[in-house]
Amino acid sequence: MRIAVDAMGGDFAPQELVKGAVQAAEALEGAEIILVGDGDRLRTELGQYGHSRRIHVHHASQVIGMDEPPAAAVRCKADASIVVAGDLVRSGEADALVAVGHTGAAMVVGAMRIGRIDGISRPTIASPMPTRRGQAVILDAGATVDCDAHNLVQFAVMGAVYAEHILGIPSPRVGLFSIGEEASKGNELVKATFPRLQNAGLNFVGNIDGKDLFRGAVDVVICDGFVGNTILKVAEGLAELILERIPDPILRREVAKGMDYSEYGGAPLLGIRGVCIVGHGRSNAKAVANAIRVAAVAVEQKMVCRINNMLAERGLLVRGH
Secondary structure, rough: OOEEOOOOOOOOHHHHHHHHHHHHHOOOOOOEEEEEEEEEHHHHHHHOOOOOOEEEEEEEEEEOOOOOHHHHHHHOOOOHHHHHHHHHHHHHOOOOEEEEEEEHHHHHHHHHHHHHHHOOOOEEEEEEEOOOOEEEEEEEEOHHHHHHHHHHHHHHHHHHHHHOOOOOOOOOOEEEEEEEEOOOOOHHHHHHHHHHHHHOOOOEEEOOOHHHHOOOOOOOOEEHHHHHHHHHHHHHHHHHHHHOOOHHHHHHHHHHOOOOOOOOOOOOOOOEEEEEEEEEOOOHHHHHHHHHHHHHHHHHHOHHEEEHHHHOOOOOOOOOO
16 A cells, blocks of 8 residues: 655645654554655655665646645646656556645645546535544535535535545435425435435435534534534634633643644545545644554545445436436
8 A cells, every 4th residue: 555645745744744644654554754855855855764765756846835826736737746746646556645734735636636426416525523423524614615506415425424434424314404304404406416315225314404513413503604514613723712711720631632633633535536634734743643653544445436326326426416
């Protein structure tokens, strides 16, 4: 198994990316890690940790900055680290891509360089989120802000596969985010999606609203990318406020640990022909190592094949079903 890492992405590149790759290589038997980026800088960083036969450097001369429009940058910078890493997956030289920082660039590379699964019009980001009962996943988390019911049903199937085979949740409960539990509640998109999810062969438990999200009422939350990204950003801001109000430093650390994004590693970009894990721009070595771990599990579990098969079995790879 070979995992390509864009070693020039995020706020702390390449130091934390290299450190995280070293930690992952020590923890994952049989996995090889390809660090993509400025070869001289990466070899200098690696020199601090000694020689590892399972970590390789693949030179790329360009970097896509956070302020660059993703589609144009991917098109114009063919030797950018994230583009080169994606091309390694497309060619079969790597089994997965891990990228932190520029989510937009990761989405474009995933959709345009690695390529979408035939019949998938919109890839989706499935973001992990803590709940009272453990961990859930929300999708879409911002990849596709304008969706139709067909997109949301595809997201639900992909999210259920991820929750079951990567997060280890048997028969994951799927909920459609709305303004109330009744089937009649919601906007036109939600009301059009509800009956389709009922007939999608999933463990669909119906609509859920905001108060249910962190109670652990469901394992997979379905919504469009505008709503999903807003939920995550509001939750992040609220978490910071709550932590600031906890006077006991020991209790504050315990609460913070349960909300620490580095524990989850990253969010998968689903609906493409390869494994792609997208990490937070502030990812430290721990987050990078965990993102690589998640990528390795996704490869081992043949996540892309499972998603393709499950969508095909339900006739959901035919546009307009």
